[in-house]
Amino acid sequence: xPDWKPPAPYRSYAPDEQPPLTSPEYxxxxxxxxxxxxxxxxQGLTELTGPVLGTDRVGPxxxxxxxxxxxxxxxxxxxxxxxVLDGDGRPVRDTLVEVWQTNAAGRYLxxxxxxxxxxxxxFTGAGxxxxxxxxxxxxxxxxxxxxxWRNHHNAWRPAHIHFSLFGHAFTQRLxxxxxxPNDPLFVQDPIxxxxxxxxARQRLVAAFDLDATTPEWxxxxxFDIVLRGREATPMEDA
Numbered sequence: 164x165p166d167w168k169p170p171a172p173y174r175s176y177a178p179d180e181q182p183p184l185t186s187p188e189y190x191x192x193x194x195x196x197x198x199x200x201x202x203x204x205x206q207g208l209t210e211l212t213g214p215v216l217g218t219d220r221v222g223p224x225x226x227x228x229x230x231x232x233x234x235x236x237x238x239x240x241x242x243x244x245x246x247v248l249d250g251d252g253r254p255v256r257d258t259l260v261e262v263w264q265t266n267a268a269g270r271y272l273x274x275x276x277x278x279x280x281x282x283x284x285x286f287t288g289a290g291x292x293x294x295x296x297x298x299x300x301x302x303x304x305x306x307x308x309x310x311x312w313r314n315h316h317n318a319w320r321p322a323h324i325h326f327s328l329f330g331h332a333f334t335q336r337l338x339x340x341x342x343x344p345n346d347p348l349f350v351q352d353p354i355x356x357x358x359x360x361x362x363a364r365q366r367l368v369a370a371f372d373l374d375a376t377t378p379e380w381x382x383x384x385x386f387d388i389v390l391r392g393r394e395a396t397p398m399e400d401a
Contacts, residue, residue: 182397188353190314220259226292228262228304236286238267238305240381243341243369246298247328250392254298259329261291262302269308278310303381309348321348321355328388338399341386342368358397366396 185196224230229240243262247255265271265288268280272288288307292300307322324341342355349355358364366389375383388396 182357182399186353186357189357221291221293225290226302228286228288228290228302231287232285234285236266236283236305241306242301242303242375242377242381242383243324243386244301244375244383245385245387247294247300247388248298249390250395255390256294256296256298258294259291260294260300261327262324263289264307264324265310267305267308269310314353319348321346321352326388337390339396340367344368344371363397
């Protein structure tokens with residue numbers, strides 16, 4: 164195998180590359196983060212045998228959040244695409260990627276969202292897709308709006324999209340958030356800033372990609388997700 168190269172040595176996360184379970188500036192973590200050291204549970208029959216997540220769980224319009232209703236949603240149409248990679252840069256194939264977000268006005272379609280922004284009858288704000296053989300995924304959606312969340316005085320969440328990635332079972336799940344470049348709300352957001360390392364924090368920010376836009380239709384943002392290693396995307400552990 165003349166083209167074989169040894170894998171890069173694995174390096175575990177540095178302390179500031181992943182958000183801590185408890186972040187004092189993020190008020191909710193004081194109530195929901197564990198008080199005792201975490202305990203690793205051995206895998207049992209449920210974790211090893213199912214449920215299996217695959218292409219049969221994904222509908223033909225699940226990746227296009229703008230075509231799931233009879234009419235067009237309001238807002239700026241965007242495409243979000245990228246690759247899911249392991250720590251050595253290899254594609255992670257056949258992975259279920261799910262997203263959820265607010266509409267263009269900054270409102271979730273959720274009973275707990277009391278923000279007095281309007282709901283959009285043509286936008287649910289949730290989608291799913293499978294990565295292909297090169298680890299690629301793609302969503303068509305609406306750029307989400309910022310919203311207030313009462314964590315501190317005049318607190319606003321920057322525009323973001325939540326990502327959930329599954330392996331082949333429900334217990335193999337990672338969750339993160341994607342942000343948009345140059346958002347002025349970054350400086351006051353304790354969730355974004357719970358990742359203390361600036362380089363790791365920047366891996367949560369998508370890159371605008373003019374070449375990937377669809378002319379006269381949508382803008383495009385690239386967001387690659389690395390699951391582990393030196394360039395791992397920060398994930399939510401709590």
